[in-house]
Amino acid sequence: MSAATTRSRTPDRLCAEAVDLARAAAEEAAAPGVVGEHTGVISEGNRVVTHFFECKELGYRGWRWAVTVARASRAKVVTVDEVVLLPGPDAVLAPEWVPWSERLRPGDMGPGDLLPTAADDLRLEPGFSGEDEPPPNSVLSEETAEKAETEDADAAEGPSRTLPTTAPSRGSIAAVADELGMRRARVLSRHGLRLAADRWEEAFGPRTPMAQAAPATCVSCGFLVPIGGSLGQAFGVCANEFSPADGRVVSLAYGCGGHSEAAVMPKPPQPPPPVIDETKVDPFPLRPTADSGSVSETEDESSAELGHS
Numbered sequence: 001m002s003a004a005t006t007r008s009r010t011p012d013r014l015c016a017e018a019v020d021l022a023r024a025a026a027e028e029a030a031a032p033g034v035v036g037e038h039t040g041v042i043s044e045g046n047r048v049v050t051h052f053f054e055c056k057e058l059g060y061r062g063w064r065w066a067v068t069v070a071r072a073s074r075a076k077v078v079t080v081d082e083v084v085l086l087p088g089p090d091a092v093l094a095p096e097w098v099p100w101s102e103r104l105r106p107g108d109m110g111p112g113d114l115l116p117t118a119a120d121d122l123r124l125e126p127g128f129s130g131e132d133e134p135p136p137n138s139v140l141s142e143e144t145a146e147k148a149e150t151e152d153a154d155a156a157e158g159p160s161r162t163l164p165t166t167a168p169s170r171g172s173i174a175a176v177a178d179e180l181g182m183r184r185a186r187v188l189s190r191h192g193l194r195l196a197a198d199r200w201e202e203a204f205g206p207r208t209p210m211a212q213a214a215p216a217t218c219v220s221c222g223f224l225v226p227i228g229g230s231l232g233q234a235f236g237v238c239a240n241e242f243s244p245a246d247g248r249v250v251s252l253a254y255g256c257g258g259h260s261e262a263a264v265m266p267k268p269p270q271p272p273p274p275v276i277d278e279t280k281v282d283p284f285p286l287r288p289t290a291d292s293g294s295v296s297e298t299e300d301e302s303s304a305e306l307g308h309s
Contacts, residue, residue, distance in 0.1 A: 012047045012049055014071055014078055015069050016049050019051060021069060022053070022067035022069055022080070023035060023038070023051075023053060025083050026067050030065060031057070033056065034065075036054030037053065038053055039053060039054055040052045044068060048068065048069075048081070049069055050066050051067045052065065052066055053067070059092075060092075062087065062092055063085055063086065063088060064085070064087075064088050065084075065085055066083070068081040069081060101118075122191045123189060123192030124188065124189055125188075125192075127187040193230065197231065200249045200250070200251065204245045204248055204254045205251045206254060208254065211256070213257075214257060215255070215259055215262040216261065217252065217254065217255045220259075221260050223240035223243070224236040224252075225238075227249070235250065236250060236252060240260075242258045244256060
């Protein structure tokens with residue numbers, strides 16, 4: 001071990017004794033009454049020493065004021081290099097910072113929020129740019145260019161000017177891309193499709209408790225709305241307002257008690273139509289007759305007091 005290395009590990013005497021100078025520098029940088037007792041000193045190199053002072057600032061438990069002092073070679077004057085607040089071994093630290101892209105969870109976005117997508121997002125891939133072939137309705141299409149070369153300028157002023165010169169070229173690559181919705185800047189990649197399928201399978205798939213207790217699967221339900229693309233082979237949209245998956249993308253192997261054919265309600269029995277006999281008339285008097293009561297009419301006064309009719 002060299003002598004220079006030995007000297008660097010041994011605190012310089014003059015720098016180590018400059019405790020008051022280090023305290024004054026720490027009190028100047030900190031608020032009044034925040035710098036506490038001197039807790040130690042370490043050597044940073046040749047004639048470079050750092051003094052540590054206790055921090056009494058609320059919320060900074062275990063932190064220390066670190067004041068680095070130094071002196072030039074063959075000089076007896078010690079100067080201050082820097083004053084910083086550093087965490088100690090048992091300091092209370094904030095949790096490790098996590099980027100927002102890793103902290104974001106489904107449902108965190110609100111009205112007005114914008115979610116930027118990285119250019120190298122694995123869920124997306126470039127769509128059909130169409131740089132090698134203009135769109136069918138573009139003025140730069142091959143059909144329009146040929147017409148512009150063959151037609152005379154004077155003839156263009158005549159009746160042929162009213163004819164459509166941007167007719168779509170059916171069957172071209174650009175027309176097929178327009179029909180399939182691939183004329184976007186980026187489309188879903190195979191990785192993005194797989195992530196979406198796994199997410200939908202977990203939420204409304206055959207392994208959920210609702211599907212395990214269902215009488216039938218969604219593939220035979222009349223409320224299932226099919227979707228296009230490759231995902232339509234395994235998923236659809238539920239359109240049953242009484243189902244827990246109403247308006248959600250569900251797996252064809254999912255199911256619930258709201259299946260259209262699970263329990264068909266029988267029609268209530270209809271009562272027979274009433275039979276009216278119009279050939280016979282039953283007379284109904286407006287007032288009761290004298291002999292219609294439960295007790296025969298009598299002129300005995302004793303029985304009349306009992307209230308019998």
